[in-house]
Amino acid sequence: MNQTTLQNQQLDWKANAEAEFPHNAFETLHQTGYLKKNVPIAYGGCSWGLQQKTPQLLQLLTQVGRKDLSVGRLYEGHVNALYLIYLYGSAAQQEQYFQEALDGKRFGIWNTDEPKNPVKLVKNGSHYELFGTKRYCSGGLHMHRPIITAATDQGPQMVIIHTEELDESREDASGWNPLGMKASHSVTIDFSTYCPKPVQLLGAPQDYSIQPYFSTGAVRFAAVQLGGAEALAQCAFAHLKTHKRDSDPHQLARMGKMAIALETGRNWLRETGRVLDSSIYSENDKINHANMVRTAILDLCTEIMHLAEKCVGLAGMMEDHAMHKLHRDLATYLKQPGPDRALTSVGEWVAQTTDTLNTYN
Ligand SMILES: Cc1cc2nc3c(=O)[nH]c(=O)nc-3n(C[C@H](O)[C@H](O)[C@H](O)COP(=O)(O)OP(=O)(O)OC[C@H]3O[C@@H](n4cnc5c(N)ncnc54)[C@H](O)[C@@H]3O)c2cc1C
Known part of the structure; x- marks a missing residue:
């Protein structure tokens, strides 16, 4: 297509x-x-x-x-x-x-453990049993086939959960009270005493973090984040047009900056998609591209949030304004694991690479 x-x-x-x-x-x-x-x-x-x-x-x-x-x-x-x-x-x-x-x-993927009670997989002969709790399980028991990671002596093992076998009392939504992203229903689930069959074990221990697949996955959440920023910018543009504030030079400048930021994000994603699909780039170069794109999109989404706020002003902070939810959702969804590490990894890549100018040409 x-x-x-x-x-x-x-x-x-x-x-x-x-x-x-x-x-x-x-x-x-x-x-x-x-x-x-x-x-x-x-x-x-x-x-x-x-x-x-x-x-x-x-x-x-x-x-x-x-x-x-x-x-x-x-x-x-x-x-x-x-x-x-x-x-x-x-x-x-x-x-x-x-x-x-x-x-x-x-389907879903739930990797984040409850720190005090991380999930582990215990093997007894040919029988497996899970113990522990995951948090931020997006979709909760509405998802049919989430994959979880469970600690074993050999490292984390992926297990495909069949949620129709889990009683709803295992789900605890009381801790999911975020500013935005409420409908992601990212709840806590207790897996203790659930016994997956051997056929539900996916791959071998540690497969989940095999590179470059693990780190380059960040590109996908960056793509979703950009969509949130597009919606927010569209909302601000519509507000300015409706209120006939779209010819003021300051507003025009902000609208221009937002349009440029969005186009930058789309260009990044197109280019990262090309790099990931190509066999000519090394694993490290693919991971680095993913680290760059997630950092760039985090920054430009943050810039768009600030610009949209300034465009609309107090009206956009009101619950009945369309911008309110878009803004809350984006602020929440921008919180992804290890943003600082992603940026310093790019710095390390620069330090180790002899020809950064031509790597992706
Ligand atoms: C809407 C939503 C849905 C989610 N759904 C899922 C899901 O379905 N499955 C799942 O597994 N997870 C899910 N998550 C959780 C997600 O994968 C991350 O665990 C979470 O978003 C990390 O955010 P954080 O701000 O706690 O990250 P952190 O990594 O704690 O980062 C917070 C800040 O601290 C810095 N930092 C990180 N580590 C250190 C350190 N050791 N020392 C000093 N500073 C540090 C970071 O760079 C950052 O600036 C979801 C998150 C959101 C927002």
Whole structure:
């Protein structure tokens, strides 16, 4: 699908209440085929993001994020989980889980442990049992097939959870009271005494962090974040037009800066998609590109938030203004792991690379 047809593809749903799981959105994502975009063609999908058509997949993530950041976050987790099954799944697992994605099942990836009670996997003969708790589990038990990481003596092991086997009392939503991203429903789940079957173990211990796949995954959340910034900027532009404040030179300057920042973000994503799909770049150069793009998009989203605030003023801080939720969602979703480390890693790459000017040419 080329860019024009992608832009023309309608993506619409009736929004659920702000703190509700976005069932309507997922029904639309299923009906439009978005849930199977990165399922391999051989299994009935489109193979986007599987070392090919990554720019298109990133564009899609931006599109979903623009429509709703919480849905974007959930969709990103779905795409991530299917990618892990593509990378590390057995033939039988791929057969089963890709078919389930085609059928509309929702996948996710829950890696963040509750610090005082991290999840571990205990083996007794051929019998496995989980102990511990994860937090920030986006989608919670609304997701059908989340992948979790569980500590073993050999390192973290991925386990595909079948949530229909979990009682709802395991989910605790009381800790998910964020400023924004409420509908991502990123709750705490206790996995203790859940016994996964051997066929639910995905890959080998430590596969989850194999490079460059682990670090370059940041590109996907950056794409979703950019969509949130696009929606916020559009909202500010609409406000200025409605209130006939769009010819004032200061407002024009801010509108121009926002448009440039958004175009910069889109260019970054196109270029990173190209780099990730290409076999001519080293693993380190791919990771570095991902670190650069996530840092650049974090900065430009932050700039757009400040500019949009100034454009609209106090009205945008009111609950009944469309900007209120867009702003809260973006401020929350920009909080991703290790932003400082991502930037200093770029510095280290510069220090170690002899020809930084020509690396990506
Ligand atoms: C809406 C939303 C949904 C999410 N859903 C999921 C999910 O489904 N599954 C999942 O696994 N996770 C999920 N997460 C959690 C996410 O993966 C990260 O764990 C989380 O966003 C990290 O944010 P943080 O600000 O706590 O990061 P931190 O890494 O704690 O960063 C906070 C600041 O401290 C700095 N810092 C980090 N480490 C150190 C250190 N050792 N010393 C000093 N400074 C440090 C960072 O650079 C940053 O400036 C979600 C997060 C959000 C916002």
